[in-house]
Amino acid sequence: MIYRTDYHIHTSFSDGRSSPEDYIAPAIAARLSEIGFSEHLSLFKENQDWCMNPANTSSYIDYINKLKKNVNDIQIKTGLEIDFIPGKEKEIENFLSDLKLDYRIGSVHYLGEKTVDIGPEFYEGKNIDLIYESYFDHVIAAVSSGLFDIIGHCDFIRIYGFKPVTDPEPFYRKLVKTLKQNDVAFELNTNGRNSPLADFYPDRRFLHIFREENIPVCVNSDAHMPIRVGQYFDEAYELLKYAGFTEMAVFSSRKRRMTPM
Ligand SMILES: [Zn+2]
Ligand SMILES: [Zn+2]
Numbered sequence: 001m002i003y004r005t006d007y008h009i010h011t012s013f014s015d016g017r018s019s020p021e022d023y024i025a026p027a028i029a030a031r032l033s034e035i036g037f038s039e040h041l042s043l044f045k046e047n048q049d050w051c052m053n054p055a056n057t058s059s060y061i062d063y064i065n066k067l068k069k070n071v072n073d074i075q076i077k078t079g080l081e082i083d084f085i086p087g088k089e090k091e092i093e094n095f096l097s098d099l100k101l102d103y104r105i106g107s108v109h110y111l112g113e114k115t116v117d118i119g120p121e122f123y124e125g126k127n128i129d130l131i132y133e134s135y136f137d138h139v140i141a142a143v144s145s146g147l148f149d150i151i152g153h154c155d156f157i158r159i160y161g162f163k164p165v166t167d168p169e170p171f172y173r174k175l176v177k178t179l180k181q182n183d184v185a186f187e188l189n190t191n192g193r194n195s196p197l198a199d200f201y202p203d204r205r206f207l208h209i210f211r212e213e214n215i216p217v218c219v220n221s222d223a224h225m226p227i228r229v230g231q232y233f234d235e236a237y238e239l240l241k242y243a244g245f246t247e248m249a250v251f252s253s254r255k256r257r258m259t260p261m
Helices: 020-029 054-070 089-096 128-146 170-183 190-194 205-212 233-242
Strands: 034-041 075-083 103-107 185-189 217-220 247-254 255-260
Touching: 020 034, 020 054, 020 255, 034 054, 034 103, 054 075, 075 247, 103 128, 128 170, 170 205, 185 233, 190 205, 190 217, 190 233, 205 233, 217 233
Parallel strands: 034 075, 075 103, 185 217, 217 247
Antiparallel strands: 247 255
């Protein structure tokens, strides 16, 4: 039996629709052994209604830790989805260093002052090859920063389905090499299916590259509402098995272990 975990969940502490406890029953129904919360934390950016106020980080962690003690039917994990902002690595580490987390997901949402999921207008009339290159450069820098245990939706730049003219495989190869060097896991993020892209992140055509280098993987829903916890996981596991994966990454207190799939 697959040891199912879902480490990428947003609640009303950031831009999710429900409180953390509302996700527990759906997680059990989805046969998850562990559920982990990962609120958006974005430092050094203003006016973001989709992020938790950084000042609330400790109360969020305390809240999840209390839930851990009160719920016995499923293991609960405490995480954050942290925006990688180039040039702010030290400040981000200073903010995170004292927080007791089971894992840190590092994600790139911003290219410059705008987020890449702001709308298709971000891409229209622009050189998609250059946008891809810039996005992967940011993700690779996030991996190299040593700040994160898991890299979130590593090719989120696909969200609206804009495609580069040249084959993006070299970007994936460079990313995978960097994940290997820095011992960072990636996620198969099923929420891409609910976006205009209508497919998972990363691009299934390149999953074999992650497998060739034995990069640890988690399957995550990136749920913003309880009905999406564990969504499309059967298909995700099948896809990983087809690509040759045999193990899943499990996190506790920022230590990773691998469990058979
Ligand atoms: Zn994200
Ligand atoms: Zn997320």
